[in-house]
Amino acid sequence: MTDQPKIKVGVLGATGSVGQRFVQLLADHPWFELTAVAASERSAGKTYREACNWFLSADIPANIAEMTIQPIDTNLDCQLVFSAIPGDIAKPVEEKFAAAGYGVMSNVKVHRYDADVPLVTAEVNPDHLQMLPIQRKNRGWDTGFIVTNSNCSTMPLVITLAPLHRAFGVKAVIVHTMQALSGAGYNGVPSLAALDNVIPFIGGEEEKMVIESKKMLGTFENAQFTPAEFALSAHCNRVSTIDGHMETVSVAFHRPPADESEIVRLWQEWNPLPQQLGLPSAPVPPIVIRREPNRPQTRLDRDAGNGMAVSVGRLRKCDVLDYKFVLLSHNTVRGAAGASVLNAELMLAQGMLDGLR
Amino acid sequence: MTDQPKIKVGVLGATGSVGQRFVQLLADHPWFELTAVAASERSAGKTYREACNWFLSADIPANIAEMTIQPIDTNLDCQLVFSAIPGDIAKPVEEKFAAAGYGVMSNVKVHRYDADVPLVTAEVNPDHLQMLPIQRKNRGWDTGFIVTNSNCSTMPLVITLAPLHRAFGVKAVIVHTMQALSGAGYNGVPSLAALDNVIPFIGGEEEKMVIESKKMLGTFENAQFTPAEFALSAHCNRVSTIDGHMETVSVAFHRPPADESEIVRLWQEWNPLPQQLGLPSAPVPPIVIRREPNRPQTRLDRDAGNGMAVSVGRLRKCDVLDYKFVLLSHNTVRGAAGASVLNAELMLAQGMLDGLR
Amino acid sequence: MTDQPKIKVGVLGATGSVGQRFVQLLADHPWFELTAVAASERSAGKTYREACNWFLSADIPANIAEMTIQPIDTNLDCQLVFSAIPGDIAKPVEEKFAAAGYGVMSNVKVHRYDADVPLVTAEVNPDHLQMLPIQRKNRGWDTGFIVTNSNCSTMPLVITLAPLHRAFGVKAVIVHTMQALSGAGYNGVPSLAALDNVIPFIGGEEEKMVIESKKMLGTFENAQFTPAEFALSAHCNRVSTIDGHMETVSVAFHRPPADESEIVRLWQEWNPLPQQLGLPSAPVPPIVIRREPNRPQTRLDRDAGNGMAVSVGRLRKCDVLDYKFVLLSHNTVRGAAGASVLNAELMLAQGMLDGLR
């Protein structure tokens, strides 16, 4: 693929928490060239360095820092946009971009539940992208499209469940999250609410985990998505960590394996499409199995696979459901910007970005 | 009871994390007089102020600071001892004290599972104290005894389940804890392991939750304890908070109530023995029901009822079991030293401390 | 003073960080009755419980929780108002209240530097209150007045310097602060900026320390304030603590004492007016001297004297200036709301609140 010219891409909402991750991941990407950073009117016209309260630990990429921020308008010089627009205004904006012929890789929830919009985790349900011709037809779009990725707590859960679901049939899941502060955005959680504290509530999060996990583990057949049928109950909590969502999971199966080794083997041998295709952002392996009794730990393991792998540990029998384990993933990389970028790589590798604008 | 002379009490292991809480709670107690602080040979002979790296936020109580620490020996000038001895040496020591005629209120796990040792949460299973005559007979003890209280994560769980178990019959519980650093003792968790981190493992804790909750919710009949029969699965995690264990709980009942209101009513109307007796350390109410969607929170609510109440919130239906909720309690007060003191008050109020030494 | 009817007081800006402390300190005050809580139009009309995101660890005082929040208008039913209004709108509002006959105890900076407005730390410069008749005359106010207290980092510094300044003459001070997050207000510092971080900058703080310390350690003579003459250089930093400003201080004197003991003696024997008068909020002693090498510590010592005392430690020679030491005080109690309340108590005890409205 190295002979191809790079696809020009833009980031919508480039100054926010997820927007900064997009910029970081795209500034030096082998297949994409970041040619447009767009943000609210308040920021437009300033350089990215001026407008952005950059809070990632490395500096702003030098080739982006002096780019001028543009308004979020459909005259951006690019073919594909990564959307991290604040939720309330995202719906019409993303649709306008798709109508104008842009591919839209959306990290926002507004279109996730639309019947003709794929909600994709590249390793889990790449086949859902086949909905796009129908989407275009439904909406009268020419080359444009909207592809979404799930929320940051659901994604690592479905990644760990996907190979098990195919083998054993997930029947019920109780998941408990300990989510990092960055998941709420830079101004999301005041320090006085975070330090020496746990907040056992994240608005809308538990509902998202239910709906999104079923859509992603469900099927695309006969031109429609059919959600997987299982029960899921989520307890979502905010804890005092910078990055990295830790989750404990109890799961029951229709056809439970005899022991843990079958689950471990499935995780180890899992080689989904992004890894087969050798996509630049695809972590190898996608699931890192920790053997130590006290791992994964948030600070030590969140960057596994450049933040794109899901780390699991403590797999053992559950006295109420069948098995239980712990998982960890980086919420703004694997759970947000990185997942969108991986989806875009998957589409490019499959020719799905040909002919864009 | 104000006319009675105070019972003389001592604290074994007085300089440690739980020992400091004992000292704080007993320094000005209406029924008990703290006359002996005992600790390891290394500390013995020093004043409490010298030997103790006091780390509670108020100062060392003035009447205790200059007391001389004594070795942990059965010549302490007191009738009752509160034990916070490190686990590995506690077993013979506690037995020696009981044999010497002391009442032993133990916060240590070594005797919790003995067939003739009550494991008591004062609000939940005060009838288990009726085992003591049998214990004395078994062990050839005269006036001495050993009464234990449970570990810090189990206690608030059984408090919230107790009134529900009687009404609906607990069938299964999945509990997930987010436990404070103080639960591991002062040197338990290095700061580099705590800051910006979650550790999804606490050695032995999950097993304790299973065994201890069943013993306390079980019965004392025909001179023996019979554990309650239900399935319990625990996920125990260490998070970056000073004090206060937060737990999320999903529970299934044999006879589930039609809706949340029946549970709320049971919690509200629950008036167990310590509260009926007006014991000095008994919180009123024992269970504080928070109505806000984002409460209880660790830092804001751990001191409810002077650290002796359990706060609950977010009661709602569970898609996998029947109901789910959040609970919080202060792990070194309600979950440790305070519970021991309350047990001792309960015994005193019932005449069970008469005739000690 | 117990025979007097209580003075009716109100809090302006009652829902914010400092406002909550005012409510907490005034809800059960022996001399003042909190009869009015006022806040922005957005909150007005709601109950205090509804409007206030209470984040102090104890609950909202029960007698205040159901009070209706009023707009910040001069028809409040009270005689004295404690002002915690956001800085930008405070100036005209506080003046309007004073003109309407209210006493205004202001925690806001807008009037601190006015030539006829006392900036008072009750222990340090109570004589500055004698400016009030001149203030009233200047401004054409009848019974009303404005009295301010200093910012939270300056106050403990001048408390520790005051007895030394009188004895030895302060010549130069280099002070370095490590300030708590609550000093910036509830939404002041995002958690992502606080955790695992130090921010070596607090806007305007260093300038405030220079001006305010000189005004408070200066004189009131011939109807005017004359600032003390010394050099002060401040380095202000935000660290990851909830409450409690820690400061390290190097100080040079015009007539330096021969050794540390003279300083210690002055601190120990200091018995300023509020303590002489036995004011309800006056800490005894005002300065707590810690002897341990590693104290004061923020979490352990910030509540000394109910949060009103200043803790000092590590007094020793400085190789560049003369002496150096560490101080700690509670920034929203001693450094803000508590200081205002203490000023009001001082005025009441001296008859300066007679005849208000």
Next chain:
Amino acid sequence: MTDQPKIKVGVLGATGSVGQRFVQLLADHPWFELTAVAASERSAGKTYREACNWFLSADIPANIAEMTIQPIDTNLDCQLVFSAIPGDIAKPVEEKFAAAGYGVMSNVKVHRYDADVPLVTAEVNPDHLQMLPIQRKNRGWDTGFIVTNSNCSTMPLVITLAPLHRAFGVKAVIVHTMQALSGAGYNGVPSLAALDNVIPFIGGEEEKMVIESKKMLGTFENAQFTPAEFALSAHCNRVSTIDGHMETVSVAFHRPPADESEIVRLWQEWNPLPQQLGLPSAPVPPIVIRREPNRPQTRLDRDAGNGMAVSVGRLRKCDVLDYKFVLLSHNTVRGAAGASVLNAELMLAQGMLDGLR
């Protein structure tokens, strides 16, 4: 230099906090080959993975994880050893290694103040290495030697002062540190002492800053070290950060520059020997000047220059001394292991490691 065979190196005390950094920095070094990891008897014989409680965020380097830990003995298969031995036993051990012909790059304080042992920061006083022939002669060593680097808080201070000292003559310094938890080693600070806290004391640290800064900014002439003559006063504090020491500095000069720009220019143009030689670990630039008012910040800037650069900011006039500023550097990289490695690179580039064993 690429044609040379790599120098074989070992790490003494390889499992501790600084030892882990050595392993991380040496595992894939262009000039050194890590052939021996040595630790206490308790660890010897285990693999590095087994013995080491690795707590850096990346995993143990794969080529080191399975190496067998050896006892700290002079039969290690290497030419140069990096010493991170706990202080109390380091003195005889390091001397034994030097006597056996090993080069010893010591991060430990025991030899820092010896009259014939260079205390070197590669950018600041590389000429001090010329003491080595005298050291060998004094001690009767053949090829071996001991070179030390300073403690973690002193090093970035002397780096920022070095170019200024040469130009303006440092007369007096007041420095205040806010030091990270990793500086105390993995078990150094319990989490209960770190969270929501500042500890204004680090044993021995202030004395080290005085002595070591004067030795490093001093001269090597006539076969002896002469310390620089200036006054330094240090206030050392432990704050709740993982890595990165922040320091605020006030400095007076003998010949103060007219304004900040001269200082900035000196910092910018400083091109010391390691940078001239292009050493692999030498950061370019050595001093990163931040222009934002609120930078450097610990979490954002500690990794500048791969953790080897010192970030400075907020340069401004000081009302007591001449100028003041803020500095930040990574305490276990720049301030410890990285500095030792850079010193070794400097020696190798100058031929000073030729002929070792």
